[in-house]
Amino acid sequence: MDTPDINRRQKQKLGYTYTFLSDPKAEVIRRYDLLHRGAGPKGTDIARPAEFLVDSTGTIRWVNLTENIAVRARPEQVLEAFERGEQATPQ
Amino acid sequence: MSAGAKKSWNWFLWIGFLLALAGFFSYTFFAQFPITRDFPWANLLLFAVGGILLVLGLFRAFGKPRVYRGKILGPILAILGILMFGFFSYVFFYVLRQVPPSTGAPRVGQKAPEFTLSDQDGKDVSLRDLTSRSKAVALIFYRGFW
Structure with a gap:
């Protein structure tokens, strides 16, 4: 829900190399049914944490919808899901 | 010992209370490490040791x-x-699960x-742009920068 500007500064500060997308009106968050009403700062709507792995055809290969906001997918979980997908699709 | 003896x-x-205080405020630190973030072991351990010391102190x-001080302060620190x-516990085991x-x-x-x-530079990026240029894309919906 942060603006591109905030994302740019945060990305620089933390040294991340991947893309940060901004969804200020929560349109994509709504389309993915991930809106958490009133849970953001000052009762604003915010995304619930969620992670998806999408392959090059746009198909979802792995989903993680946490039951506790503090608990998020770990990087190794995502990599493991990616490797499983690689094995399942013979090149 | 006379009544006026120190x-x-x-x-x-005091140490028990300080440990409980540490257990209460240190989650933002322990949240940096998955093992103490996904379940607050470190915080609960601080509360447990703090609780034992408070009981011993009482x-x-x-x-x-x-011999010992703390008949008034002890119960106050224990209640806090x-x-x-x-x-x-309410926040971690109830609020965060909502x-x-x-x-x-x-x-x-x-x-x-x-x-x-829009990406961080204000440039429009579509999911198709991302999937077409790599084997897979991880979409991460986050909040609070983690």
Whole structure:
């Protein structure tokens, strides 16, 4: 829900190399049914944490919808899901 | 010992209280490490050791009131410790679990709904742009920068 500007500064500060997308009106968050009403700062709507792995055809290969906001997918979980997908699709 | 003799400092109470305080405020630190973030082991351990010391301190204060201080302060610190533990548990085990069910979220095997959003430089990026240039894309919906 942060603006591109905030994302740019945060990305620089933390040294991340991947893309940060901004969804200020929560349109994509709504389309993915991930809106958490009133849970953001000052009762604003915010995304619930969620992670998806999408392959090059746009198909979802792995989903993680946490039951506790503090608990998020770990990087190794995502990599493991990616490797499983690689094995399942013979090149 | 005469009535005016100086009583010993009941350090069990203070250290116990400080540990409970640390248990209450240190989650933002422990949240940096997955093992202490996904389940608050470190915080609960701090509360447990703090609680034991507070109980021992109360036994000292009330069992040997002529030797140790803390008959008034002890119960106050113990109650504050219990309140902090209660509030921490309420937030971690109840509030943080109030997550919407997201039954309509896309599932494995479905096509990820297409979208176009601005990246950190204000440039429009679509999901198709991302998937077409790599083997896989991890979409991470986050909050609070983690």
